[in-house]
Amino acid sequence: MNNINVNARHNISTHVLGYPRMGAQRQLKWALEDYWKGQLTQDQLLNEAANIRQSHWQIQLDAGLDFITAGDFALYDHVLNHSYMFGVVPERFASAESGWQWDTYFRMARGRSAQGDDCAACEMTKWFDTNYHYLVPEFTEQQTFSLNADVWLEEIKQAQALTPNVKAVLLGPLTYLWLGKTQNNGDAIDLLPQLLNVYSELLHKVSELGIEWLQLDEPILGLDLPQHWKQGFELAYNQLKSSPLKILLATYFSELDDNLTLACQLPVAGLHIDGINGKHDLPNVLDRLPPYKVLSLGLINGRNIWKADVDAILPVINDFYSTLGDRLWLASSCSLLHVPEDLDQEVNLVPQVKAQFAFAKQKCAEVSALPAQLAAQLQGDKHVLTQNPIKQTTKPLDAIGAELKQQIAQLTSSSFARANTFATRKTIQQQQFNLPLFATTTIGSFPQTKEIRQARLGFKQGSISQQVYETIMSEEIQHAVKEQENIGLDVLVHGEAERNDMVEYFGQQLEGYVFTDFGWVQSYGSRCVKPPIIASDVYRPQAMTVRWSQYAQSLTQKPMKGMLTGPITMLCWSFTREDISLKEQAFQLALALADEVLDLEKAGINMIQVDEPALREGLPLRQRDWQAYLRWAVDAFRLSVARVQDSTQIHTHMCYAEFNDIIEAIAELDADVITIETSRSNMELLQAFEDFKYPNDIGPGVYDIHSPIVPTQQWMAQLLQKAAQAIAPEQLWVNPDCGLKTRAWPETHEALTLMVKAAKQLREQYAHVNA
Template sequence: MAIKNHILGFPRIGLHRELKIAQENYWLKKITLNELLAVGRKIRKKNWKIQIESGLDYVTVGDFAWYDHVLNISMMINNIPKRHCINEKKLNLDTLFRIARGSKLTDKNCSASEMTKWFNTNYHYIVPEFTCDQNFCFSWKQIIEEVDEALSLGYPVKPVLLGPLTYLWLGKIKGIYFNKLDLLKKILSVYQEVLLELSLRKIKWIQIDEPILVLDLPEDWKKAFNYSYKVLNNNKIKILLATYFGDIHHNLEIINNLSVNGLHIDLIAGKYNLSQLHKNLNDKLLLSLGVINGRNIWKANILKWFHKLQSFMKIKNTFWISSSCSLLHVPLDISIEDNLTDFVKSWFSFGVQKCLELSILSRALNKKLDIQELDNWIKPIDEYKSSNIVNNTVVQERVSKISFDQIKRKNNFIIRSKIQKNELNLPILPTTTIGSFPQTKEIRKLRLDYKNRVINQKDYEKEIKIHIKNNIIQQEKLGLDVLVHGEPERNDMVEYFSEYLEGFVFTKYGWVQSYGSRCVKPPIIVGDISRITPITVKWSKFAQSLTKKPVKAMLTGPVTILCWSFPREDISKENISNQIALALRDEVLDLENSGINIIQIDEPALREGLPLRKKEWTNYLSWSVKSFKLCSSGVKDSTQIHTHMCYCEFNDIMPSIVDLDADVITIETSRSDMELLEFFKTFKYPNDIGPGVYDIHSPNIPTIKWIEKLLIKALQYISPERLWVNPDCGLKTRNWIETSLALQNMIQATINIRKNFLKK
């Protein structure tokens, strides 16, 4: 009898975001390719060492990515969009970065591939593109090279690959429509080559991730699983099929018939009775049980898991324990934090600590560790529950008294729209931006100096006002119709707001990869939430004093603050969201009272938070829409409420987006060539809408003709009276030269459309 342990994946950005820094320096040509590669090797080596020293039985290899693990598979099978192909002898990192970021190649503009959310997380992946006539080959051998690296260091290696069916499912058809499954046989032949190479290296187990098995799959996709794993089973290497983010009860019949050797299930997101599951599963399958939460940072109650698993051992005496999913979604190491008290730090486990939890738990189950060690580990959990940081009776009472009147505007959109048009006096096709302007080195240094008390508050605010004034001047020169203050005072759209809300704590080094070199530092919700002081009023009011044009105030919505934070686990997400919404409602009303007539409440995470199974959608959409309306509905009819959403598939929740009752929605569509607008052939969005006309995450400058083409396409579905013109996201990651040139072209294209396309 032996209970082994492993993880599904490890954070790959480095303890101090070394990967991000190296990537960006490489893109700026400040370091060479060899220097970038050396950083990657150093991170991988450190990650494997952590896993072994923590007491894990395997190191997971293949979870490292230079930009995204889905893009890794595109490179591995040579699925390179034609627009990104140039005369290179073989694929290299520049190819990978072109697909992810776009580039200017000679006379053609190579737009980046679409990016969207990885299931219901805040991680983004590069969407694979498929055409009916393409072929594949094993052209990018990063997985083999990394396995060789780990083997050379003497580590017990368990490689991981995204499964072929999940990869196909996540991709999009380009050009002539066909069934994506028609490509499966060709893709499987590449996977066979990979497995052969790994078996030659005496690899015992490979983890193949198929998270789509938690979804409601069409019949042809269900059948494709049986075929695929018959093809991949070569009897030389054992396959651990990994599922996560939900349970797989509804697909057990498929799984039981697969030619695999093991199955990983997520016991955190899934609802399982282990003894019942054992009865329903093929007894020959090795079970890997995801007992340590890979998506949240709270210390695990390993004593509770010990008793549950010890009982299960009477039924099945051999299994593995693991993280619920990859640890990609949590920070690396809590021990280096100096921004939290020891008392608060003791509540949390980051990547390193989660490996330790698995080690402690498996040793206890294997009778190599006294159970008292588990009890010592979880003591902080009980201390948290009794802490005065957690409960606020005023907040709890306010939530209990939420009424229907608080979530409804006084009049419908048709009436409000007429009032707002008279008040704002905007031209047809009004131009605006999503909120942020370039975060220069000077701005970042200014915030850091203030945070480190190098400068005082008075000097800090004086400098921030200079940056806001410059943002207003630049926007007026460009000719934008609705201005923003540019957000120079903000580090992150969630962290900034959370700093003004009671109930949050913040790390200094708790970075998590969102995509590519983009990292976020999610706040941690530890208690009941209320607003400490007005958050944006001072800066919005100052910006409005500098111009006669309307200035749009910028807020982050309650669902997004919830989804992009690490939440409490002792109360419902609905409760947390409503607490945030009430705090934001106070902010919205203060903005209105200070003379701000346009308020944008961003909810990019609304779709992301959607449960993966459709039967659970109704409840989630009901409370999430209610939370948005709770913070937005207290204003007068003359105040225009905007919202913004990006990088998700929105078609399937469009009725709920309508229910938000925002006066204007700005939404990302440029990477998908305004594919979303096809939906409006049959669905008439009733309010104003601004489909993004260019991709701000690419360094490419959109041409006037490109934007004109997208606007003409948009006007086929949206009347000019309801169409706004804007980029598809905030501009904080771009520099001023890129920003000015792109906005100049956007505004000129709008002027051209107004004159030529809309002339009577």
């Protein structure tokens, strides 16, 4: 290892693939929400966005990266940006005005037609296997494309005003088409020739700005692609090579595997490989990479918060540098969109714990430091190397860890199974609950009002006592229960007023978790989540939800659901450990939740919802890995609920996912009732449950809670009628798409009242079913 010198820092280029958008204090979130309320003008919103971008570029400059990355910013979603930029605007939103119209852009994201009528927003689903949601492009059979890129180009110019070393970013044409849906199940690849004309036009405009490098993101190269889509890559990049730009083809989230040769041989100037999730590609890439091509290695993890293991990374860099020289670039594995922005804000973390973390700002510095660290290692300069302490990934096994390992090792098939079949359980449960046809319920949360948030903050800061805080929460629960009874819902929830987040709330009561104050990550639009960190072995020291659920049940004669977050969602929506397997972490969580489920049952809570919205999200991108993941993921859920009595009804909830891929695994969960998101897709997602003949009960969501629009009774009744044609009426429940945490009480009350009326309308229509 002596083939790199001290000057290596000067000939290995560094960059990141993208940066978070919200701002360290979530400035963009607050600006967007004020704009939507009419409290901020459009100019003020755009100025705030420009200031955020400027600060993020400056962070990259200050870190010493060779390129700053521009073009990845979005006021709502980067895929929506591309749709609007390429003229993919559904007819219901289309405006006669030319140019970039922000009102049209936000109508696509949030609903409402160009005429001001209520309509469904663009469908939203998960971005590959992350917890970020993108807005699905809607292609017609006669789709045409047109360029509307002035806003995006202006952002590139703004970056250039800071430094000439700007790398622009676009979503690649194949990935953009793959992420969309086409009318009548058409194949979006047929639209590629037309789309390429628009891309070519845009690339020439970028080159006219003096940009040298353009990053084109094609993460679908990490998927199992049909052969004609692979051929589409050759068509696309042979056409785009006529641009004077140097194209860096960026892949991430998965290994390329059978697509590695294709990716290496496409006529582009550079290739980026995810060295974290695609590390198995690394031994083969040099044999297939043409001698003229740049290779960007993503060796700093863009999806987790642990500090880089420099000792493990430096030998990899040296091996590649010995062959590539200055054709080697170093980078984050993917965009830093998926991690919090700045660790420096976290003043309340234990120093020994904080020293193991790196957020987006720190990861920029990690990437930038790698070439010099390699040179320093070879020169024996210990001072340089200690500027970035190596994270300690191996923890000694303590008594708790040893006990958990033993418990997991002793699990048998009976540990994962209910005592009797669903058919037996349903008969018992119906006798107990006596629910009507098309039973109505909600997913769990009710509006988190300003008063609730202020009370929580006051309690956290010590300005109000625990007694006062609990009194306020009790009053909020009373209000939620009373509202539900007045509306006429059949199965109630306590509203989760005391919960800040469906993962963080539980993590705070489990041992093994660490929490941040400002570790916000964008989920969609202005919605941010603050993932907790699994830092050591997880177990439950005491009951977490029993007291509030028992109190809520005491306020009503109607069934009250206990609400828990499932083990896979706890896992996927946390930053996880890297020193033990995901499976072991999932089983630790499941054992903790199993104790909570039994305590709820003992307390008289006979309906328990264990939410698993992240089950599909955790599915590996390569199909060959699905079976192994689904086996332990399903087992983790079943482990958490298997020990309850037949009379206890287990619910689960999933949202914004392609259910077709995992429908058999969903059935294997054996939940008595599953509620799913279907309203944005007009019940299309229900088809998977119809084709499979899903055996248990199901509640397809009848209205979109992510939109401020209150649906009509007719709209919801029509969706229910459509559902009843696909699924037996006696299997159907009626509910919103998701929790109502982000909505306001007036619209919530109105929407649920209409939902109950729609359910009653369907009961009359299908009265013969129970006759």
